[in-house]
Amino acid sequence: xxxxxxEELTGAEIVIRCLQAEGVDTVFGYPGGAVLWIxxxxxxxxxxxxxxxxxxxxxxxxxxxxxxSSHKVGVCLVTSGPGLTxxxxxxxxxxxxSIPMVILSGQVPTHAIGEDAFQECDAVGITRPCVKHxxxxxxxxxxxxxxxxxxxxxxxxxxxxxxxxxxxxxxxxRCEFHYPESVTMRSYxxxxxxxxxxxxxxxxxLLEAKRPMIYSGGGVVLSNAAxxxxxxxxxxxxxxxxxxxxxxxxxxxxxxxxxxxxMHGTYEANMAMQHCDVLLxxxxxxxxxxxxxxxxxxxNPRKIIHIDIDPSSISKRVKVDVPIVxxxxxxxxxFLKLLKDGKTQDIGAWWKQIGExxxxxxxxxxxxxxxxxxxxxxxxxxxxxxGDAFITSDVGQHQMWAAQFxxxxxxxxxxxxxxxxxxxxxxxxxxxxxxxxPGATVxxxxxxxxxxxxxxxLSTCKQYRLPIKIINLNNKYMGMVRQWQQFFHGNRYSESxxxxxxxxxxxxxxxxxxxxxxxxxxxxxxxxxxxxKREKDLVFLDFLTDQTENVYPMIPGGKGITEMxxxxxx
Amino acid sequence: MRHIISIxxxxxxxxxxxxxxxxxxRGYNIESLTVAPTEDASMSRMTVVTKGSDEVIEQxxxxxxxxxxxVKVVDLSEAEHLxxxxxxxxxxxxxxxxxxxxxxxxxxxGRVIDVSDNTYTIELTGDGAKLDAFIQALDQSAILxxxxxxxxxxxxxxxxxxx
Numbered sequence: 001x002x003x004x005x006x007e008e009l010t011g012a013e014i015v016i017r018c019l020q021a022e023g024v025d026t027v028f029g030y031p032g033g034a035v036l037w038i039x040x041x042x043x044x045x046x047x048x049x050x051x052x053x054x055x056x057x058x059x060x061x062x063x064x065x066x067x068x069s070s071h072k073v074g075v076c077l078v079t080s081g082p083g084l085t086x087x088x089x090x091x092x093x094x095x096x097x098s099i100p101m102v103i104l105s106g107q108v109p110t111h112a113i114g115e116d117a118f119q120e121c122d123a124v125g126i127t128r129p130c131v132k133h134x135x136x137x138x139x140x141x142x143x144x145x146x147x148x149x150x151x152x153x154x155x156x157x158x159x160x161x162x163x164x165x166x167x168x169x170x171x172x173x174r175c176e177f178h179y180p181e182s183v184t185m186r187s188y189x190x191x192x193x194x195x196x197x198x199x200x201x202x203x204x205x206l207l208e209a210k211r212p213m214i215y216s217g218g219g220v221v222l223s224n225a226a227x228x229x230x231x232x233x234x235x236x237x238x239x240x241x242x243x244x245x246x247x248x249x250x251x252x253x254x255x256x257x258x259x260x261x262x263m264h265g266t267y268e269a270n271m272a273m274q275h276c277d278v279l280l281x282x283x284x285x286x287x288x289x290x291x292x293x294x295x296x297x298x299x300n301p302r303k304i305i306h307i308d309i310d311p312s313s314i315s316k317r318v319k320v321d322v323p324i325v326x327x328x329x330x331x332x333x334x335f336l337k338l339l340k341d342g343k344t345q346d347i348g349a350w351w352k353q354i355g356e357x358x359x360x361x362x363x364x365x366x367x368x369x370x371x372x373x374x375x376x377x378x379x380x381x382x383x384x385x386x387g388d389a390f391i392t393s394d395v396g397q398h399q400m401w402a403a404q405f406x407x408x409x410x411x412x413x414x415x416x417x418x419x420x421x422x423x424x425x426x427x428x429x430x431x432x433x434x435x436x437x438p439g440a441t442v443x444x445x446x447x448x449x450x451x452x453x454x455x456x457x458l459s460t461c462k463q464y465r466l467p468i469k470i471i472n473l474n475n476k477y478m479g480m481v482r483q484w485q486q487f488f489h490g491n492r493y494s495e496s497x498x499x500x501x502x503x504x505x506x507x508x509x510x511x512x513x514x515x516x517x518x519x520x521x522x523x524x525x526x527x528x529x530x531x532x533k534r535e536k537d538l539v540f541l542d543f544l545t546d547q548t549e550n551v552y553p554m555i556p557g558g559k560g561i562t563e564m565x566x567x568x569x570x
Numbered sequence: 571m572r573h574i575i576s577i578x579x580x581x582x583x584x585x586x587x588x589x590x591x592x593x594x595x596r597g598y599n600i601e602s603l604t605v606a607p608t609e610d611a612s613m614s615r616m617t618v619v620t621k622g623s624d625e626v627i628e629q630x631x632x633x634x635x636x637x638x639x640x641v642k643v644v645d646l647s648e649a650e651h652l653x654x655x656x657x658x659x660x661x662x663x664x665x666x667x668x669x670x671x672x673x674x675x676x677x678x679x680g681r682v683i684d685v686s687d688n689t690y691t692i693e694l695t696g697d698g699a700k701l702d703a704f705i706q707a708l709d710q711s712a713i714l715x716x717x718x719x720x721x722x723x724x725x726x727x728x729x730x731x732x733x
Contacts, residue, residue, distance in 0.1 A: 122582060129595050134639040136583070152637060187580055187641040272640070312632035567591055 007184060011108035011140045011171040012037035015104065018147040018418075019261075020047050022177040024075050026435050027051070028068060035107025037171040047064075051435060052486040054456035055084050058428035060090020061454070065432030068415045069390055073154050074101040077335045079117030080108055086128065089422060091161050092130035095438050096419025097245060100159035102150045103442065109169040110138060123130050123165040132160030140173035149178050158310040159222055190309065194326030194334060202305040202322045203338040211350045213237045213276035213504040215261065217419065218245030219283015219308060219328055221411040226250070228332035229282065234338065236344055241269035241355055243284050243499065244403055245418040252407035253387070258354065259363075262290040262555050263555045265474040267362035268354055270553070270561045275353075275362050281306045285330050287419075290558075294318055296560025297403050304535060319323025336537055352368035362553050362566055363404055371546040374398060375475045377528075379445065381471060384528040390415060390433045390439040394426035394450030395478035396473075400551045402445040424453030427470070431457060434466045441469070446476040448499050458511040460537050469531055472504060475547045483550045487565070494508030508540035530558060572601070573627050574723045576632060576709040576731055577616040578641040581607055585639045589616065589636065592708045593606060598622065598630055598709060602655075602720025613641060613733060617700075617722045641733050650726035656693070657701045658683075660715040671712070689714060697721070 009017065015038050018028065033041045042050050054058040056078045063074030074094075077085045084105045086219040094101045107115040124134045133153050135146045143166070150162040206212060214236075220229050226249050233240050233256055240250050250257055259266035261273055272280070273291065279302050284290070291297045293316050307312075307328055316322040324331055365375045378401050381389075390550040391406055392415040393399040399416055408414045415433055417425040424518045430444040451472055461468055473479075481496040508515030515538060516525045524543065531539045552567040579585045586605055593600050601619040608615045620630060627645065634643045636655065646653075663671045667691070671733055675682060675692045684691035698721060705713065725731065 048663070128584070128588060130593055135582075185638070186640050310634050310636065312629065314632075316629060319625075 001199065004421040007177060008174045009177040010174050011166065012041045013145055014042045014143050014175075014177050015147070015166065015171070016045060016048060017177055018144055019075065020045075020270045022151050024048055024073075027075045027077050028053055028066070028079030028432065030059055030079065030083060032083050032106060034080035034108060035077060037168070038077065038104070038106070038166075038305050039146075042161070050077075051431070051460065053428065053460050055454065056086035056456055057090050058431070058457045058460065060087040060101070060103065061093065061422075061425050061428035062435070063101050063433035064090060064094045064271075064420045065415055065429030066436045067099050067101055067432070068128060068429070069433040070436035071248060071412065072436070073151055074099065075102070075104070076102045078117065079106045080123070081121050083119075084123045084432075085121060088126060088130065091127055091163065093417050093420045093422045093425060094161040096416065097134065098159050099161065102147075102154050102162040103161060103163045105163060105165050105305075107136065107165045107167040107233050109412055110167045111169070113167065115434040117353035118130040121200065125164065127163050130161075131163050133166065134163035136165045136239060137167065140170050140175045142171065144177060144179050144182065148183050149185065152183050153188065157188075159294040191325055192327045192330050194307065194324040194331035196334070197332045197492060198322055198324045199331065200338065201333055202280070202324060203321065203342065205303050206280065206339070207342040207344055208238065208272060209278035210282070210345050211275060211277040211349060212236070212241040212383070213278070213306065214238050214280045214282065214348065215284055216240065216242070216246045216249050217243040217284025217557075223283065224411070225283070225328040225332055226411045228329050231336055232332055232339070235339060237347065239272055239351070241265070243290055243418075243527070244416065246284060247403060248408035248411040249416045251409045252411055260403050261405045261561075263292070264404065264551050264553065267553055267564060267566065268357035269359045270555070270564060274560075274562045277302050282332075285313045285316065288317075291318065292555045292559050292561045292563070294455055295496040296563070299560075314410075319442055328527065334435065350497045351545070360566065365549070369521070369546060372519065372524060372543055374401050374475070374543075374544050374545045374549055375405055376521060377471065377473060377524055377543050377545065378402055378445070380528055381445070382406045384525065384532055385441055385443065389413070389443050390430075390437060392416065392426045392430040392433060392444045393443070394444075394446040394453075395421045395423045395528045396447050396450060397483065397549075397551050398445050398447045398450075398473040400475070421448040421536050426450060427454050427468070428457045430468045431460060431464070431466055433466055435464070442467075443469040443471055445471045445473070447479060448472060448476060448501055448504070449478045455507075458508065458513065458538070462512045465536070466538060467536050468538050469533070470538070471546050472540065472542045474501070474504070474542050475545045475549070476501060477547060486550070487554075487556065503539055504542040508538075513538040513540060515542060517542045518543070571623070571627070571649070572619065573599060574619050574646045574651065574721060575617065575618045575620060575631065576646050576723055577645050578608070578731060578733055579614050579616055580639045581612050581614045582639055585614065586616075588632065588637050588639055589618075591692050592633055592726075593618075593620075593630075596629075596633060598626065603644045604720045604722055608712075609647070610733070617720070619721050642731060644725070646723045648724060649729060652721050652726060653697045653721050654717045655698055655701055655721045656695050656696055657704075658691060658693055659705070659713065660689055660691045662688060662712040662714055664688045666713060667709070668678045673710070674704070674707055678707070680704065
């Protein structure tokens with residue numbers, strides 16, 4: 001066989017060729033000294049589009065939003081030193097929510113590493129605790145394989161961000177270019193299929209259950225298991241709840257859906273979690289914001305089946321009876337095959353009980369208020385967009401209201417920072433979503449405090465004509481901080497009032513967008529309708545909302561899942 | 571409970587920090603940690619001695635397995651195993667004490683590997699308890715310096731840890 005002669009390329013050329021070979025169409029980044037040669041190669045081609053953000057945190061969040069909404073690996077490119085440290089918040093955000101991302105960072109030349117060179121930082125050291133894996137490339141010959149490994153690790157198993165740190169001299173060194181089709185690593189072999197015996201045991205438990213409950217999380221969304229989950233829920237007739245990260249994994253409008261669970265979950269979902277006799281947990285991790293105090297949760301006996309791709313998520317906070325490690329769609333396929341032949345119990349009494357809990361109407365709020373209620377804005381947002389928009393959010397009260405009131409029917413439509421809880425995530429994430437889904441309706445639900453954390457990205461939105469709709473729920477407070485201070489700190493609103501707020505309408509106009517201030521409930525719906533008609537424009541809607549509104553239900557920190565504060569209690 | 575965990579890890583820069591980082595980030599205890607290359611130069615073998623409840627040890631092994639560089643993990647204390655630690659200890663050994671120190675080293679099957687006018691340096695191998703016992707047996711004020719490697723472990727009989 002003739003050996004095909006491969007060309008010698010520079011490291012910078014290799015980086016771009018690798019991205020092309022991976023099918024990467026968009027990279028979010030910001031240039032700087034250490035990555036100049038890579039930017040030079042970007043300039044010479046047109047297959048990979050580069051989106052210039054205004055701050056590296058925005059690049060990481062945008063790549064993250066791109067990935068969450070498209071199931072592709074998000075890519076960002078930053079320079080050494082401050083370029084990388086600025087991106088760290090975005091990398092940690094992606095890590096906590098298991099988002100597949102590849103971060104390419106420049107590094108000072110290999111001979112200068114460790115000498116405290118200009119814009120040097122120990123990128124692999126700084127990012128080690130917040131990446132799935134990272135690499136420092138020390139030889140141009142390793143560059144292509146390392147990038148291939150990075151994409152492989154990011155996207156397989158429990159996904160996560162992977163950083164590749166590339167010293168400047170490596171980008172000018174030359175070697176033959178060959179992009180491997182696949183890589184094998186003896187130390188990294190994520191499982192796919194679940195254990196057949198365990199699956200059989202689990203299905204038997206489900207068939208015997210009198211008070212079954214399904215609880216699914218972000219893993220269902222990330223593994224594209226929504227169709228199988230839908231099949232399982234419909235076929236079994238069991239009630240289901242989603243975590244904050246799992247919203248859209250099951251249709252939010254289906255009668256079997258009990259709403260989100262957890263700290264700000266619905267009364268019925270939390271009660272059903274506590275009182276069920278068999279709990280099927282799928283791609284969720286029983287975290288503190290979900291089940292509250294694990295000792296309280298353990299007070300009621302129930303059998304727990306837990307499906308997750310990551311063994312370390314199982315029996316971490318809650319002891320599990322039937323652990324199943326595997327890729328969720330594969331495992332659920334096996335479940336469905338076995339369920340076909342079995343017969344479930346009559347769970348009429350259980351549904352009746354759930355119906356009574358539902359009767360609490362735990363999300364009710366004062367509809368007669370003369371002030372704009374934030375919940376009302378979100379209900380109208382849902383109506384006006386027909387439930388079909390991509391909704392990104394920042395972090396705080398508005399995030400919880402969006403999760404409660406926007407009914408997601410499809411996965412990958414609800415984009416928020418659940419694990420790390422990163423204020424500033426919403427706007428740059430929305431840029432990534434819009435880039436991955438041109439023509440789609442994208443709204444960023446935010447608050448006056450969160451939006452100011454990555455506000456500079458309004459400029460990026462202008463440059464790339466991203467018609468994001470910003471729904472700013474402006475109560476002049478860090479609302480969630482204020483709520484905790486009201487409940488647990490004797491109404492001492494320490495530093496949670498946002499004074500000297502900018503005129504957001506003028507600010508949006510300053511960036512070349514348009515804005516609108518809404519301060520009356522009657523104007524909410526017309527403003528939204530007008531705004532979503534403008535398909536080509538970014539519109540900043542500044543809703544002045546009731547400053548005293550709180551998110552209910554609420555489980556206070558450290559309390560049990562049924563120890564909820566309800567709006568009617570106050 | 572005390573556990574001795576053996577880890578085969580890719581011999582790559584940063585592998586040690588990934589592992590020690592994981593322990594500190596998740597609040598797990600490390601009593602000792604040793605690491606060195608194996609007969610296969612591409613891999614290192616690490617032995618970690620740690621303490622924790624069964625749940626904690628289960629999480630530790632899971633979290634170790636999750637690290638991309640880690641090839642294999644085994645909790646040696648789950649079954650029969652051997653455990654050895656090396657200690658170098660420098661003790662005062664003037665004309666008066668020489669005899670006694672030498673005799674004590676002999677009892678513990680230690681070897682004197684360096685001698686000066688007024689010191690002995692003794693090499694001693696064994697499990698941790700034996701090394702502790704030797705230290706206890708010496709005149710405390712005579713101990714000038716102690717270096718211990720931390721435990722290394724291996725399974726008994728046919729129990730083999732390989733990639």
